[in-house]
Amino acid sequence: MAHDLTIGRIAEAAGCKVQTVRYYEQIGLIPAPPRSSGNQRVYDDSAIHRLTFIRHARELGFPLQAIRDLISLSDDPNQPCDAADAIAKAQLSEVDRRIHRLHALRHELERMIEQCRGGRIADCRVLEVLSDHSLCETDDHSTPKER
Amino acid sequence: MAHDLTIGRIAEAAGCKVQTVRYYEQIGLIPAPPRSSGNQRVYDDSAIHRLTFIRHARELGFPLQAIRDLISLSDDPNQPCDAADAIAKAQLSEVDRRIHRLHALRHELERMIEQCRGGRIADCRVLEVLSDHSLCETDDHSTPKER
DNA sequence: TCTTGAACCTATAGTTACTGTAGACATTAC
DNA sequence: GTAATGTCTACAGTAACTATAGGTTCAAGA
Numbered sequence: 001m002a003h004d005l006t007i008g009r010i011a012e013a014a015g016c017k018v019q020t021v022r023y024y025e026q027i028g029l030i031p032a033p034p035r036s037s038g039n040q041r042v043y044d045d046s047a048i049h050r051l052t053f054i055r056h057a058r059e060l061g062f063p064l065q066a067i068r069d070l071i072s073l074s075d076d077p078n079q080p081c082d083a084a085d086a087i088a089k090a091q092l093s094e095v096d097r098r099i100h101r102l103h104a105l106r107h108e109l110e111r112m113i114e115q116c117r118g119g120r121i122a123d124c125r126v127l128e129v130l131s132d133h134s135l136c137e138t139d140d141h142s143t144p145k146e147r
Numbered sequence: 148m149a150h151d152l153t154i155g156r157i158a159e160a161a162g163c164k165v166q167t168v169r170y171y172e173q174i175g176l177i178p179a180p181p182r183s184s185g186n187q188r189v190y191d192d193s194a195i196h197r198l199t200f201i202r203h204a205r206e207l208g209f210p211l212q213a214i215r216d217l218i219s220l221s222d223d224p225n226q227p228c229d230a231a232d233a234i235a236k237a238q239l240s241e242v243d244r245r246i247h248r249l250h251a252l253r254h255e256l257e258r259m260i261e262q263c264r265g266g267r268i269a270d271c272r273v274l275e276v277l278s279d280h281s282l283c284e285t286d287d288h289s290t291p292k293e294r
Numbered sequence: 295t296c297t298t299g300a301a302c303c304t305a306t307a308g309t310t311a312c313t314g315t316a317g318a319c320a321t322t323a324c
Numbered sequence: 325g326t327a328a329t330g331t332c333t334a335c336a337g338t339a340a341c342t343a344t345a346g347g348t349t350c351a352a353g354a
Contacts, residue, residue, distance in 0.1 A: 008301060018302085019342060027340095038349045040302055059248065064340070095253050101206065102246045106239065153321095155330065165331080166313060174311095185320045187331055211311070 004036075005043040014051040021051065029054060029068060061098070062091060151183075152190040161198040168198065176201060176215060208245070209238060 011018045024030045030050055033041045050071070057067045066087050158165045171177045177197055180188045197218070204214045213234050 006301075017342070020340085022303095023341065036349090038302085040349070058340085061249075092253065092257065095249050099246060099249050099253065102208075102242050102249070106242050106246065110239065153330075164313070167311085169332095170312065183320090185331085187320070205311085 005045070005047065007041045007043070010043050010048050010051055013048045014055045016051070016055055024051070024054065027064070029064065029071070061094065066091070152192070152194065154188045154190070157190050157195050157198055160195045161202045163198070163202055171198070171201060174211070176211065176218070208241065213238070 007018050007021055011021050014021075021030070025032055030047065033043045033047060036042050053071075054067055057070070058064070062070075069087060154165050154168050158168050161168075168177070172179055177194065180190045180194060183189050200218075201214055204217070205211070209217075216234060
């Protein structure tokens with residue numbers, strides 16, 4: 001009987017939109033909660049926990065399918081955790097690639113901003129830099145699939 | 148004169164799918180090229196250049212709208228480059244936020260993978276870590292809108 | 295107590311940035 | 325010359341939301 005958690009409350013707690021919560025319910029990522037007499041969803045704290053888990057994983061780039069897998073693993077905690085481990089490892093190398101590329105971009109963005117100061121487009125390197133292939137060669141070419 | 152660049156060639160050169168190129172043409176991000184006698188698109192090197200530009204910007208997280216803006220700026224190089232500068236700056240802070248978060252995640256993923264070795268889900272911290280709010284507090288709470 | 299405004303409900307359509315499929319025509323390689 | 329591969333259009337599908345319409349419920353103030 002904590003406090004009555006409405007969908008708005010848990011959405012706010014997890015930092016997402018109300019519709020997103022309903023969407024997650026619809027696709028079976030969170031269980032359908034009981035309803036009040038007036039047909040409104042009533043949650044408990046575990047819902048916040050799960051929703052926060054999902055939002056964190058999402059913000060960090062896990063696709064919903066990976067999250068779904070992790071959740072189903074956590075619902076059955078007697079398995080060996082090779083599967084969770086594999087998901088985490090795959091995610092780690094993806095994260096490394098992103099960090100690498102983002103650092104390269106950061107560098108270029110700073111350079112651009114410096115050089116732009118007061119100039120004209122013609123003198124500005126923003127656009128060149130983005131056409132520059134050197135950004136690629138530092139990194140994978142094997143995985144054109146990104147995000 | 149150059150070589151006849153088919154859509155397949157430029158897609159390959161830029162590291163994207165053929166359909167993606169047609170899609171960019173359809174939404175007006177790249178100009179419609181001339182056609183061969185058999186109605187197939189024939190490109191020149193500038194198309195590779197523009198397409199590469201777009202792909203780089205996309206891979207680095209620029210939304211198509213920002214790219215569209217940058218392109219239209221570059222087509223008119225006598226303007227002051229405040230606008231390109233503003234786009235770059237906005238992107239920079241976004242990039243910083245992402246890098247920050249990804250580093251936090253990287254750390255946690257490594258910890259998870261360590262702790263997982265040979266264990267069971269019940270002893271594994273992958274799932275806890277992803278529910279952990281401490282990842283948030285290091286970073287923005289003001290911009291729930293992400294990617 | 296009544297009322298009004300915010301929050302909730304369902305259902306459906308729209309968004310971004312692609313990706314895939316079908317069925318037909320073109321090109322290239324043997 | 326024919327078979328494989330590439331390209332064409334048009335349209336449907338995907339992920340992960342986000343917005344809208346039209347209605348109901350709830351909480352707070354007059």
